[in-house]
Amino acid sequence: MTQSVSFWFDVSCPFAWMTSRWIKEVEKVRDIDVTFVPMSLSVLNDGRDIPESYAHKMEANWGPARVFAAVADQEGAAKVDELYTAMGTIVHVEGESGKTGYGAYNDVIARALEQVGLDADYAAHADDEGGQAEQSLRRYHQEAQDLVGDDVGTPVVKLGDTAFFGPVITRLPEGEEAGEIFDAAVRLSQYPYFFELKRSRTEAPQTK
Known part of the structure; x- marks a missing residue:
C-alpha cells in the first residue's frame, strides 16, 4: 500500500535539505507518495527576539x-x-547559502525558476x-505548526496521520538503508505515545 508523506521545508535550511534528499532516496525503494509543502523559518521567527546576525538571514529567507x-x-x-x-542544489551544493538581507536570494530564485521552466514572473513574489504569496506561506506554515507545535524548525514530516520535526540527519543514506530508516520512522509514528x-549533533549536514 502506498505510504503518504507530507514534507514541510524551508529551502534555506540545510537540515531540511538533507532530510529531503533522504526522502528522495526512499522514493526509489519504497512505495511512497510525497507532497512537498513550503514553510518558513522567517515566519517562525517573525517578531521573536533573535540575534541580529540571524535576523538578517531571516530577512533574506522571506524571498524564496x-x-x-x-x-x-x-x-x-x-x-x-x-x-x-533545483533551488536547494544551488543553495546547498553550489555554495549559495547563508545570505543576508532582503532580496539576497533574488538571483538564485531567477536561476532556479529558469532551470525548471517556470515563468520568471514568479520571482516578483519574493519581494x-x-x-x-506571503499570506499563503503563513497558511502553509501554520498547517505544520498545528501538527507539531511552534517550538521546532524545519523539516516537518508527516507519515500517514502523524507528523514530527525531523528526522534530523547529517549524512545521506542511500538505497535500502534509506528505506530501512524510513520503515523505522513509520513504525515509530504508528505508536500514539x-x-x-534526540541527541547532541557532532557535525553539520554534509550537503556537498
Whole structure:
C-alpha cells in the first residue's frame, strides 16, 4: 500500500535539505507518495527576539519562501518538488547559502525558476511583503505548526496521520538503508505515545 508523506521545508535550511534528499532516496525503494509543502523559518521567527546576525538571514529567507508558496498555489506539489531540488542544489551544493538581507536570494530564485521552466514572473513574489504569496506561506506554515507545535524548525514530516520535526540527519543514506530508516520512522509514528528521540549533533549536514 502506498505510504503518504507530507514534507514541510524551508529551502534555506540545510537540515531540511538533507532530510529531503533522504526522502528522495526512499522514493526509489519504497512505495511512497510525497507532497512537498513550503514553510518558513522567517515566519517562525517573525517578531521573536533573535540575534541580529540571524535576523538578517531571516530577512533574506522571506524571498524564496514566498516564491515557493506562489508556485504551490498555482502549479501544485509536483512543481514545488522540482523547484526545491533545483533551488536547494544551488543553495546547498553550489555554495549559495547563508545570505543576508532582503532580496539576497533574488538571483538564485531567477536561476532556479529558469532551470525548471517556470515563468520568471514568479520571482516578483519574493519581494511582495504582505502579498498573496506571503499570506499563503503563513497558511502553509501554520498547517505544520498545528501538527507539531511552534517550538521546532524545519523539516516537518508527516507519515500517514502523524507528523514530527525531523528526522534530523547529517549524512545521506542511500538505497535500502534509506528505506530501512524510513520503515523505522513509520513504525515509530504508528505508536500514539511516541514523541521524540534526540541527541547532541557532532557535525553539520554534509550537503556537498
